[in-house]
Amino acid sequence: MVEEIGGRTLKTTGTSLRILELILEYDGLALAELDGMIDGPKSSIHSHLSTLHRCRYVVREGDTYVASFRLWSMGQRAKHRYPVKVAEEVVDDLAATTGEEANFTALEHGRLLIVYGASEGAPLADNDVGVQDEHYLHNTAAGKAILAEMEREEVEAVIDRWGMPQETQATIRDRNQLLNSLAEISERGYGIVDEESAPGLVVVGAPVHDADDTIIGGLSVGGPKYRIDFAALHSEIADELLEAVEEFERALRADRS
Amino acid sequence: MVEEIGGRTLKTTGTSLRILELILEYDGLALAELDGMIDGPKSSIHSHLSTLHRCRYVVREGDTYVASFRLWSMGQRAKHRYPVKVAEEVVDDLAATTGEEANFTALEHGRLLIVYGASEGAPLADNDVGVQDEHYLHNTAAGKAILAEMEREEVEAVIDRWGMPQETQATIRDRNQLLNSLAEISERGYGIVDEESAPGLVVVGAPVHDADDTIIGGLSVGGPKYRIDFAALHSEIADELLEAVEEFERALRADRS
């Protein structure tokens, strides 16, 4: 769901949160550094920082503001909404059987957030998971497969909101081209990217549904193009992916009961 | 550091964040439920919710707003400021050698946040870690030990900010009584609580310093009073605690080089 609708939006809260996100992204920022990233005079930014500090979302280290540990603590509470445990098992399995990197990503507000990733059985470092790892739908394998299952209207809403930034040379830039490709993807049940998200990377991905049959995210496997045979990508690897999705969804239905 | 100083504080951001925290605490809230928890008319709360939604801090499930998974993603980035890996090892060890529950908590804004806890070698469930698990300093073992190492002025600042809520019958309510007890704690290097935080629970705790010798949090071990011999608490268990702290700080110094 993109839920493009929404009543009045408070400017003050918006900029405060944007400042928090910048602090997170840069692993700490000083007032002078934020000046220029945020429009408005230093004094305004100062007020926002004071507020974030007083509400304990940031901590001061000298003159630089750093995200508080409390933020992690809060995040822990947000985590349980997704079946992280199940995701870990399924992803580990998928990475082991294919020998490539597997990921489960959560769908939220028309973006994909990495929940868990593993490469050849070993979990990816936490460094790889974070704010910057919000993927678009139009240039990811699972993303395209998700779009393919959405109503046309909703697809438009997602593209309207996020655009179609060109990450690599191969990224689809044309809206109609993307829309036209969705029918085929929908039919075969999985999407692929051929260097469309990162150079040299090919990936297969598919949507994951919860017990109520709503899409909760995407599962994907992929690796370097030189190593992966395109025929295999469309046959064995895609099969293993879809099997993993089946297993995932079976586990979700079991959890619910 | 409590850093009681702080310039102008923005009311709008403050209430937005407070709403977010309530949503987190209750695992999702509807507008009607928030009305009453937050003062102000529904329409104001609605604006805040719309803002949090647009900024992707919450997600809608029907009429209830739930914390977004993105919040977890953001939290991951805040985590690395603390030596979680080291903490896990040390806490696991301490729990194993003592046979009781051990915890490492992070000191921030005059409160202690659980970073990692283990009981008899097994990690505690994630459920036990969260917003509600922000401990006070005045009624926790590690907290009192931390206060004992602070300047008098800073201790006052902490108490001024957070007060001394009475969690159990045994909780110290008198400010002077607390202040007077700190000298003794400081001398022996560890603090204890005798049912002051939870009924039937006794705990020993001590501060943990980073390579720069500033307090980053507290380590503690404890368990049910009926099982723990008070003499042992002050001797063997305290010894093992302090040894664990040593190990912790040694690892931190090694990390820095």
Add this chain to the structure above:
DNA sequence: TTAACGGTTCACATAATGCGAACGGTGGAC
């Protein structure tokens, strides 16, 4: 069919925020 309930919208008054200039403290350059 109606009433109750909850979310959403709107126009208005006001108070909270944005603003810019001035202040103060610190560190480096000359």
Add this chain to the structure above:
DNA sequence: GTCCACCGTTCGCATTATGTGAACCGTTAA
């Protein structure tokens, strides 16, 4: 040692963004 540049902080004022409450809709239950 002095001066300058830099950065965080403070303050008063103008204005605009927010708080407010009433009215509006859509849904559900009586």
